[in-house]
Amino acid sequence: MDRKKTVLISGGAGYIGSHTSVELIEAGYDVVIVDNFSNSEKGAVEGVVKITGREVPFELVDTCDKDALRRIFEKYEFDSVIHFAAYKAVGESMEDPLKYYSNNLVSFLNIVALMKEFKRPNILFSSSATVYGEADELPVTEETPRQPATSPYGNTKQMAEDILRDCCRSYVDIYGIALRYFNPIGAHPSAMIGELPRGIPNNLVPFVTQTAAGIRECLSVFGNDYDTPDGTCLRDYIDVVDLAKAHLAAVNRMVSDKMDGKYEIFNVGTGNPVSVLELLTTFEDVNNLKLPYKIVDRRPGDVTAVWADTAKANEVLGWKAERTLGETLKSAWEWEKRVRGL
Ligand code: UD1
Numbered sequence: 001m002d003r004k005k006t007v008l009i010s011g012g013a014g015y016i017g018s019h020t021s022v023e024l025i026e027a028g029y030d031v032v033i034v035d036n037f038s039n040s041e042k043g044a045v046e047g048v049v050k051i052t053g054r055e056v057p058f059e060l061v062d063t064c065d066k067d068a069l070r071r072i073f074e075k076y077e078f079d080s081v082i083h084f085a086a087y088k089a090v091g092e093s094m095e096d097p098l099k100y101y102s103n104n105l106v107s108f109l110n111i112v113a114l115m116k117e118f119k120r121p122n123i124l125f126s127s128s129a130t131v132y133g134e135a136d137e138l139p140v141t142e143e144t145p146r147q148p149a150t151s152p153y154g155n156t157k158q159m160a161e162d163i164l165r166d167c168c169r170s171y172v173d174i175y176g177i178a179l180r181y182f183n184p185i186g187a188h189p190s191a192m193i194g195e196l197p198r199g200i201p202n203n204l205v206p207f208v209t210q211t212a213a214g215i216r217e218c219l220s221v222f223g224n225d226y227d228t229p230d231g232t233c234l235r236d237y238i239d240v241v242d243l244a245k246a247h248l249a250a251v252n253r254m255v256s257d258k259m260d261g262k263y264e265i266f267n268v269g270t271g272n273p274v275s276v277l278e279l280l281t282t283f284e285d286v287n288n289l290k291l292p293y294k295i296v297d298r299r300p301g302d303v304t305a306v307w308a309d310t311a312k313a314n315e316v317l318g319w320k321a322e323r324t325l326g327e328t329l330k331s332a333w334e335w336e337k338r339v340r341g342l
Contacts, residue, residue: 001077001078003077004079005028006031006032006077006079007024007030007031007032007080007082008032008072008076008078008080008081008120009021009031009081009082009084010063010081010083010084010085010111011034011035011040011063011084011086011126012031012033012034012035012045012048012084013033013037013040013042013044013045013058014039014040014044014085015040015184015195015196015240016084016181016184016240016243016244017033017035017040017044017082017084018044018047018048019193019241019243020082020084020247020248021033021056022048022051022052022244023241023244023247024251025052025054026052027248031057032056032057032058032059032076033045033058034058034063034069034072034085035059035060035061035085036061036062036063036085038062038087039087039088041196044193050190050192051188051190057076059072063083063107063110064103064106064110066110066113066114069110069114073114073117073118073120078120079121079122079254079255080122080123080251080255081111081120081122081124082123082126082247082251083108083124083125083126084126085107086107086126086156087100087103087104087153089153090153090154090202091202093151093152093154094151100153100156101152101155101156104153104160105156105160108125108160109163111123112163112164112167116171121173121174122175122176122177122251122254123174123175123176123177124176124177124178124247124250124254125160125164125177125178125179126179126181127161127178127179127180128154128157128181129180129181129183129267129269129306129308130149130151130154130157131147131149131154131158131161131180132144132146132306133146133149133303134147134303134304135147138306138307139236139271139273139307139308140267140309141267141309141311142180142266142267142312146158161178161265164178164263165263168262168263169262175254175262176262176263176264177250177253177259177264177265177266178264178265178266179250179265179268180265180266180267180268180308181243181268181269182235182236182238182267182268182269182270182306182307182308183203183204183236183237183238183269184237184238184239184243185204185205185237185238185239185332186205186239186323186327186328186332186335187240187331187332187334188331189241191331191337193335194240194331194332194335194338194339195332195335200216204279205237205329205332207219208279208280208291209332209333209335210336211291211292211293212283212289212291212333212336213336213337213340213342215340217292218292218294219280219293219294220293220296221276221280221293221294221296222276222302223297223298223302224277225298226298226304226305228275228305229275230277230278232275232276233275233276233302233303233305234273234274234304234305234306234307235305235306235307236271236272236273236274236306236307237270237325238268238269238270239270239321239322239323239327239328240328241323242270242321242322245319246266246268246313246317246319249317249318249319250266253317264316266312266313266316266317267308267309267310267312268308268310268313269308269310269321270307270310270321271307271308271309271310271321272307272325273307279325280293282325282326282329283329286326286327286330286333287329287330
């Protein structure tokens with residue numbers, strides 16, 4: 001394996017990790033997937049293998065277990081790490097902050113410490129638009145000030161960004177890119193991999209597809225009295241394959257030593273604000289079905305609107321979101337149907 005062309009992907013069996021693995025492999029990288037299946041399934045790794053037609057080294061390791069992780073660093077030569085492995089449910093993080101602080105921060109610290117020890121220079125970190133909170137200006141650029149985190153989950157993203165910035169500044173051998181994801185949705189066009197939440201989905205699109213599949217009776221739209229054109233919240237929904245391609249562009253940038261400095265941040269979104277009702281209507285139109293929904297109270301903690309200024313990613317990474325909302329929502333439904341055998 002060419003060290004520069006090999007990427008360790010922690011959380012590679014997860015929703016974004018599996019799609020990113022596919023894009024990297026198809027672009028000629030070798031990937032090593034590390035996952036503990038705490039919120040993912042073996043089937044996702046099998047999906048990556050089926051789509052790419054390649055064997056993918058897989059290691060069942062919890063990234064919080066530093067000794068186990070050290071053995072992975074000893075076993076494989078790689079220059080780059082994409083660190084996805086983390087818990088991501090905002091509500092759960094409010095109920096059990098320690099679970100989030102220990103898992104998300106310990107795994108991150110282990111990864112960076114081992115990178116330093118083994119001189120593996122490049123890390124791509126999964127951050128989130130959640131760091132912007134209720135922003136003062138829209139769309140948000142990478143320079144828009146972050147707001148104090150409103151959940152332990154969001155706080156782990158802010159803290160990890162800061163730790164990464166400091167490590168890049170102080171350690172000559174560490175280079176970092178943080179990608180701030182907006183709202184990832186959709187599935188691979190093959191319908192072999194996609195989002196598979198356990199239990200009742202927190203996020204909008206899995207709830208929509210499960211309602212369409214008859215698993216949930218009715219979708220609750222959280223509030224229609226926001227200060228937006230139709231009263232429902234505005235978000236920037238980014239196709240998961242487009243998002244995966246942003247990771248590929250960022251890895252290419254790192255391995256070709258093109259970074260501007262040692263730590264960079266990029267927004268990864270479409271730049272288009274979409275309301276909850278617009279998303280529902282588009283889902284119904286492209287899939288030719290009707291979705292039962294009702295308007296309910298606002299969900300505590302939701303921001304009115306957030307969408308990305310994508311100029312930096314467009315210009316510097318040479319990356320742009322390509323799939324339309326309709327294509328993405330079609331892929332989400334194709335995936336749900338495949339999973340449910342419909
Ligand atoms: C949430 C998190 C964010 C996290 C992201 C991915 C918050 C405040 N933010 O983003 O930090 O990175 O998930 O896990 O929790 N909606 C409904 N009905 C539903 C579900 C959602 O109307 O059943 C609405 C929400 O009010 C929101 C939009 O759909 O306006 C998107 O919600 P969701 O998919 O949960 O994402 P975010 O809340 O934007």
